[in-house]
Amino acid sequence: MARIVMKFGGTSVADIARIHNVARHVKREVDAGHEVAVVVSAMAGKTNELVSWAREMPRAAGDNSPFFDAREYDTILASGEQVTSGLLAIALQSIGVDARSWQGWQIPIRTSNAHGAARILEIDGSEIVRRMGLGQVAVVTGFQGLAPDNRVATLGRGGSDTSAVAVAAALKADRCDIYTDVDGVYTTDPRIEPKARRLSRISFEEMLELASQGAKVLQVRSVELAMVHGVRTFVRSSFEDPDAPGMGDFDNPPGTLICDEDEIVEQQVVTGIAYAKDEAQISLRRVADRPGVSAGIFGPLAEANINVDMIVQNVSEDGSKTDMTFTVPTGDLEKAVSVLENVKDSIGFDAIQSEAGLVKVSVIGIGMRSHAGVAATAFKALAEKGINIRAITTSEIKISILIDGAYAELAVRTLHSVYGLDKQ
Numbered sequence: 275m276a277r278i279v280m281k282f283g284g285t286s287v288a289d290i291a292r293i294h295n296v297a298r299h300v301k302r303e304v305d306a307g308h309e310v311a312v313v314v315s316a317m318a319g320k321t322n323e324l325v326s327w328a329r330e331m332p333r334a335a336g337d338n339s340p341f342f343d344a345r346e347y348d349t350i351l352a353s354g355e356q357v358t359s360g361l362l363a364i365a366l367q368s369i370g371v372d373a374r375s376w377q378g379w380q381i382p383i384r385t386s387n388a389h390g391a392a393r394i395l396e397i398d399g400s401e402i403v404r405r406m407g408l409g410q411v412a413v414v415t416g417f418q419g420l421a422p423d424n425r426v427a428t429l430g431r432g433g434s435d436t437s438a439v440a441v442a443a444a445l446k447a448d449r450c451d452i453y454t455d456v457d458g459v460y461t462t463d464p465r466i467e468p469k470a471r472r473l474s475r476i477s478f479e480e481m482l483e484l485a486s487q488g489a490k491v492l493q494v495r496s497v498e499l500a501m502v503h504g505v506r507t508f509v510r511s512s513f514e515d516p517d518a519p520g521m522g523d524f525d526n527p528p529g530t531l532i533c534d535e536d537e538i539v540e541q542q543v544v545t546g547i548a549y550a551k552d553e554a555q556i557s558l559r560r561v562a563d564r565p566g567v568s569a570g571i572f573g574p575l576a577e578a579n580i581n582v583d584m585i586v587q588n589v590s591e592d593g594s595k596t597d598m599t600f601t602v603p604t605g606d607l608e609k610a611v612s613v614l615e616n617v618k619d620s621i622g623f624d625a626i627q628s629e630a631g632l633v634k635v636s637v638i639g640i641g642m643r644s645h646a647g648v649a650a651t652a653f654k655a656l657a658e659k660g661i662n663i664r665a666i667t668t669s670e671i672k673i674s675i676l677i678d679g680a681y682a683e684l685a686v687r688t689l690h691s692v693y694g695l696d697k698q
């Protein structure tokens with residue numbers, strides 16, 4: 275017998291039929307004797323609809339926060355999950371599973387005061403644990419909690435993954451199963467490379483890199499949290515028949531386990547290839563090479579809420595001028611350039627050059643720590659396809675390469691094959 279948190283995303287609860295299907299997944303685990311808590315998202319498209327309704331409302335004079343009156347924005351957005359939790363509790367009851375819905379504030383899931391983008395601070399799981407002991411399933415609303423001002427706060431888009439992992443940590447669950455519309459984590463995007471394979475296991479660190487480099491299976495923050503608390507997290511599909519053979523196999527169900535690297539026996543050097551579209555490159559030419567220049571460039575960009583990703587700076591030839599290249603999301607390019615124009619004189623550079631529509635391809639694997647030549651292999655393979663590299667950054671377990679958007683798919687396929695990920 276184990277304790278499991280089961281999380282169902284928006285597409286898994288998209289309509290009433292799908293909610294009944296989810297109930298059958300839950301019943302399977304309850305019938306196997308496990309203690310179960312469920313975390314749900316809003317029905318697919320619901321949160322977007324709520325956001326658009328909020329946007330239609332007139333603004334108070336002088337209110338230019340991104341979330342309007344953030345407390346009311348949260349009141350509106352939190353309703354999506356509330357609906358799902360009630361519907362699923364009824365669906366469970368109708369097939370003989372004792373279930374009760376829980377809003378974030380009822381548990382409570384305590385959050386910071388940052389309405390619209392709150393962080394989970396603390397969860398009191400005692401009452402849920404008590405009821406699980408009596409065989410009752412808690413159906414918890416994801417994406418929300420109770421802020422110090424005693425009002426509902428939401429966690430930022432996609433936040434129900436984070437809710438699920440946090441609830442699993444608080445309940446000391448054996449596993450957090452994330453049910454979604456894909457059946458696991460793949461070596462790369464199967465829409466680009468049909469030979470992509472589902473990974474049976476991936477380490478927290480690799481998953482964190484994959485998620486932040488563009489793979490959209492899980493919210494990045496949920497992976498961070500799982501890593502910090504050591505929550506074994508399982509990505510699997512809700513679209514399979516809940517009673518198909520193997521679905522209830524606790525030790526080896528179909529899907530991908532995200533776990534500590536010690537649990538991964540057969541470690542590959544490279545685990546996956548990720549890509550992020552819509553990158554833009556900015557190069558500052560002949561920047562003064564003196565202390566404070568980087569702060570002078572990236573400080574104002576940060577203040578303008580622009581997320582800078584890759585940064586490449588050269589050592590200057592004569593100690594006085596250098597070039598500085600970095601990337602920002604294409605959507606922020608215009609804003610970034612105007613911020614930099616404004617500080618041009620105080621920083622001191624000759625020209626700004628920029629280009630949009632680039633792609634960042636990343637090779638990820640913890641095996642890189644102990645293997646030489648992984649980067650050289652990538653560069654050679656891309657060169658053979660005539661793909662020009664614009665910038666490179668690396669970490670211990672990742673190599674990211676910036677290239678022209680037109681070569682994205684070719685680069686992903688080339689790298690996927692050169693590291694042998696097509697095989698097996």
Ligand code: ASP
Pocket residue numbers: 283284315316321322354416417430431432433434435
């Ligand atoms: N319903 C919320 C959203 O769409 C939270 C989530 O689904 O993770 O962002």
Ligand code: MG
Pocket residue numbers: 283284432435
């Ligand atoms: Mg999601």
